[in-house]
Amino acid sequence: MSRGLIGKTLREVWxxxxxxxxxxxxxxxxxxxxxxxxxxxxxxxVLQFKLxxxxxxxxxxxxxxxxxxxxxxxxxxxxxxxxxxxxxAQEMTFCTRVPAGEVDRGTxxxxxxxxxxxxxxxxxxxxxxxxxxxxxxxxGLLGSLLGGLAADKEMRQPIGRLLIVAIxxxxxxxAVGGICWLVSSLSDHRGxxxxxxFALVLVSFLLNFLGQLWEPAQAVQFLGVLNYYRPxxxxxxxxxxxxxxxxxxxxxxxxxxxxxxxxxxxxxxxV
Amino acid sequence: MDHIVIDNLTRRYGPxxxxxxxxxxxxxxxxxxFLGPNGAGKTTxxxxxxxxxxxxxxxxxxxxxxxxxxxxxxxGEVGYMPGDLRLYPWMxxxxxxxxxxxxxxxxxxxxxxxxxxxxxxDLDVPAKxxxxxxxxxxxxxxxxxxxxxxxxLDEPTASLDPLMQDRLNQHLRELAARGxxxxxxxxxxxxxxxxxxxVAILRNGKLVAxxxxxxxxxxxxxxxxxxxxxxxxxATTEPPGCLDVDLREGxxxxxxxxxxMSELVSWLAGRQVSDLTIAPPDLESLFRRYYKEESGEP
Numbered sequence: 076m077s078r079g080l081i082g083k084t085l086r087e088v089w090x091x092x093x094x095x096x097x098x099x100x101x102x103x104x105x106x107x108x109x110x111x112x113x114x115x116x117x118x119x120x121v122l123q124f125k126l127x128x129x130x131x132x133x134x135x136x137x138x139x140x141x142x143x144x145x146x147x148x149x150x151x152x153x154x155x156x157x158x159x160x161x162x163x164a165q166e167m168t169f170c171t172r173v174p175a176g177e178v179d180r181g182t183x184x185x186x187x188x189x190x191x192x193x194x195x196x197x198x199x200x201x202x203x204x205x206x207x208x209x210x211x212x213x214x215g216l217l218g219s220l221l222g223g224l225a226a227d228k229e230m231r232q233p234i235g236r237l238l239i240v241a242i243x244x245x246x247x248x249x250a251v252g253g254i255c256w257l258v259s260s261l262s263d264h265r266g267x268x269x270x271x272x273f274a275l276v277l278v279s280f281l282l283n284f285l286g287q288l289w290e291p292a293q294a295v296q297f298l299g300v301l302n303y304y305r306p307x308x309x310x311x312x313x314x315x316x317x318x319x320x321x322x323x324x325x326x327x328x329x330x331x332x333x334x335x336x337x338x339x340x341x342x343x344x345x346v
Numbered sequence: 347m348d349h350i351v352i353d354n355l356t357r358r359y360g361p362x363x364x365x366x367x368x369x370x371x372x373x374x375x376x377x378x379x380f381l382g383p384n385g386a387g388k389t390t391x392x393x394x395x396x397x398x399x400x401x402x403x404x405x406x407x408x409x410x411x412x413x414x415x416x417x418x419x420x421x422g423e424v425g426y427m428p429g430d431l432r433l434y435p436w437m438x439x440x441x442x443x444x445x446x447x448x449x450x451x452x453x454x455x456x457x458x459x460x461x462x463x464x465x466x467x468d469l470d471v472p473a474k475x476x477x478x479x480x481x482x483x484x485x486x487x488x489x490x491x492x493x494x495x496x497x498x499l500d501e502p503t504a505s506l507d508p509l510m511q512d513r514l515n516q517h518l519r520e521l522a523a524r525g526x527x528x529x530x531x532x533x534x535x536x537x538x539x540x541x542x543x544x545v546a547i548l549r550n551g552k553l554v555a556x557x558x559x560x561x562x563x564x565x566x567x568x569x570x571x572x573x574x575x576x577x578x579x580x581a582t583t584e585p586p587g588c589l590d591v592d593l594r595e596g597x598x599x600x601x602x603x604x605x606x607m608s609e610l611v612s613w614l615a616g617r618q619v620s621d622l623t624i625a626p627p628d629l630e631s632l633f634r635r636y637y638k639e640e641s642g643e644p
Contacts, residue, residue, distance in 0.1 A: 079448030
C-alpha cells in the first residue's frame with residue numbers, strides 16, 4: 076500500500092463521498108421517522124389494491140399484504156430506488172476513475188510514471204473503495220437509527236436485524252463494485268464504462284422486479300444481484316442470509332480479481 | 347554503461363505498425379535526441395520503455411531491467427514527462443510535490459520549490475486554472491524534482507517560451523554533466539541540435555539514423571558561393587569533385603560541398619577567387635530529406 080496513492084484517491088473522492096453518505100443517511104432517517112406516521116393509512120387503504128401489492132412485491136422481493144408488520148415493511152427504506160441509486164452512483168463514479176477515467180483524461184501517464192506497480196495502484200484504489208462502502212453503509216444505518224429515535228419506541232426497528240440488513244447491503248456494494256472494476260479495467264472511456272455498469276444494474280433491478288410478478292422471468296432472476304439482497308425478509312425473520320451474502324461477495328470478488336489481472340496486463344494507450 | 351538498451355523491438359497495433367525491429371543504445375550521461383516526424387513511432391517507443399505497452403516482439407531494458415516486468419522498480423530512478431501532458435484538475439504544484447514525494451518516499455517540497463523558482467511557477471495554483479505553459483512547467487518540475495538517473499522527455503518544449511526553453515536546456519546540460527541521462531524526443535531538429543550529443547531518427551517505425559551530431563554534420567551538404575575575379579574564370583574553371591555547382595551566373599558559382607572541407611580548401615589554394623562564402627552545416631535540410639522520404643515526396 077502506498078500512502079501517497081491512498082492520499083491522492085481520498086483527495087479526489089471525499090467531497091462526492093460526503094454528499095452520497097449524507098444523502099443516504101438523510102433518506103434513511105427521514106424514512107424511519109416519517110414512514111410510521113403513514114403506515115396505518117397506507118396498509119389500510121393503498122395496500123388493499125392487488126395491483127399495488129404486486130408492485131410492492133416486485134420491489135421488496137416478498138409477499139406483501141395488509142397483514143404485514145411495520146418493522147418488516149420499513150425494510151423498504153433499504154431497497155428504495157433512491158437508496159440504490161445513491162449507492163450505485165457513488166460506486167460507478169468511484170470504480171470507473173481507475174483505469175478507465177485515468178486513461179480517458181490522459182492522467183494515467185502521470186500516475187503510472189511513478190514507481191508503483193499497477194497491482195499496487197489497483198490495491199490502493201480498492202482499499203479506499205471498500206472503506207467508502209463502509210462509510211456509506213454506516214451512514215445508512217446511522218440514519219435509520221437516528222430517524223427511529225425520533226419516532227415512537229414501538230415503531231423502531233430492531234438494531235440486530237438492521238445490522239444484518241446493513242451487512243447484506245455492503246455485500247451488494249461489493250458485488251456491484253466488483254463488476255464496476257472489471258468493466259473499468261476493460262475500458263478506455265469512463266462514460267462507456269459507466270453506461271455498461273448502469274445497464275447491468277438496471278437489468279438486475281428489472282429482473283428482480285419482473286421475477287416476482289412474471290413466471291418466465293423467474294428462470295433468469297438468479298442472474299440479478301438484487302436476488303441476493305432481501306432486507307424485508309431479514310427484518311421479518313432476523314435470519315442471517317449467509318448464502319446470499321456469500322454469493323454477492325463471490326460475484327464481486329471474482330469480478331474484482333479479474334479486473335485487477337486485466338489492468339495489470341493490458342496496454343495503456345492515451346493517444 | 348548503457349542506461350537504455352532496445353533490442354529488435356516491434357510493437358504493432360493490430361495491422362498498424364508502431365515501431366518495427368528497433369535497436370538502440372543510450373549510454374549513461376548523454377543527452378540523446380530521439381527524432382522523427384509525427385507518427386514515426388517515438389511515443390510508442392517511449393510507452394514501451396515506461397511499461398505502458400507490452401512489446402509485440404523484442405525487448406527493451408532500462409538499467410539492465412526489463413521495461414515491462416520491472417517497470418515499477420525502474421521508475422524509481424526515472425523522471426517522465428509525457429508529450430500530451432494531462433494533470434489532475436484539482437492538483438496544485440504543492441499537492442503534486444506532496445503526493446509524488448509520498449509515493450517516492452522522500453520529501454520533494456524543498457527541491458520542488460527551488461525548481462519552481464527557477465522555472466517561474468506559482469505552486470499554489472490548481473492545474474485547472476493554469477495556462478498550457480504553466481502546466482508544462484509543472485510537468486517538468488515533477489519529472490525533474492527527484493533528480494532521476496534517467497529523464498525521458500516526450501516533446502517537452504511544445505508550450506514553453508524561448509526563455510524557458512533556454513532554462514530547461516541549461517538544466518538538462520547540468521544534469522548530463524553530473525552523469526544523468528536525458529532521452530529527449532522531438533520532431534524539431536533545432537531544439538535537439540542545441541542540446542543533444544547524439545540523435546536517433548525514426549521513420550515509419552524504423553530507425554534510419556543513430557549517430558552523433560558531429561558525425562551527422564560531416565555528412566551534411568554546405569552551401570558554397572564563390573565569386574571569381576572575372577566571368578571568363580567562372581566559365582572556364584572546372585569544379586573539384588567535392589563541389590557540385592548548381593548555378594553559374596556571371597562571376598558567381600553557387601553549389602553544395604559534398605566532400606571534406608580540406609579538399610575544397612586545397613583546391614582553392616591554387617586559384618585566385620574574389621570572395622568565398624561557406625554556410626554552416628544545414629542539418630535541417632538533412633532531416634527534411636529524411637522526413638520527405640517518409641512521405642514519398644521528392
